Amino acid sequence: MRAVVQRVERAGVSVDGAVVGSVERGLLVFLGVSGEDAEADADWLARKLPDIRIFEDDDGRMNRSLGDVGGAILVISQFTLYGNLRKGTRPSFNRAAPPDHGNRLYEHFLKSLRAAHEGTVASGRFGAFMTIDAVHDGPVTLILDTRDKGW
DSSP: OEEEEEEEEEEEEEETTEEEEEESSEEEEEEEOBTTOOHHHHHHHHHHGGGOOOEEOTTSSEEEOHHHHTOEEEEEEOGGGGOBOTTSSSOBOTTBOOHHHHHHHHHHHHHHHHHHOSSOEEEOOTTSOOEEEEEEEEEEEEEEETTOOOO
């Protein structure tokens, strides 16, 4: 799984003009699922996210976690995180999970994240065309990949 994690003042996601998820201060997470991913990957990422020290303390250092600041999380499925441009200019998505596998792991990830984080966990709609509105804080962006757990 790949996650692009962005610190936000607020973020929301709409489908067909209707807001389906929104958060105030917290994290906007774009989540990509590959065909190789399993529930263990979703669980690892769900445990990791709430503990990332991405928020500033009184000295201006990134030393506080989501729980420390009472933050929320908005998760958006994004298969394009597995886009590959090695053979030209049109992306290939052959490493992205098939829709049934991707949706199952996306839902599993949300369930695991809700168990790991006491605050709000909002989400977009898997497979839908979504409009995302975000006010970034920083900006601060991190990329996590479950194939690179060595840190």
